[in-house]
Amino acid sequence: xxxxxxxxxxxxxxxxxxxxxxVCDTLPKCxxxxxxxxxxxxxxxxxxxxxxxxxxxxIESLMGDDEEDD
Numbered sequence: 001x002x003x004x005x006x007x008x009x010x011x012x013x014x015x016x017x018x019x020x021x022x023v024c025d026t027l028p029k030c031x032x033x034x035x036x037x038x039x040x041x042x043x044x045x046x047x048x049x050x051x052x053x054x055x056x057x058x059i060e061s062l063m064g065d066d067e068e069d070d
Contacts, residue, residue: 006059010052017048 036042
């Protein structure tokens, strides 16, 4: 995957995460003290965040490789 493709994938994941966060804020369960620990939507958000971090690390790695080639 190219850097552009990775960045595009990150943007898609961030959009999905934003949409889930909007839903998450409106759930009745969110008013409970331990809501995030048992919320499936929050687990999905957390999973997307992990994927985004991994892709961003890969982008940084690739950009570092490109700088070394210069």
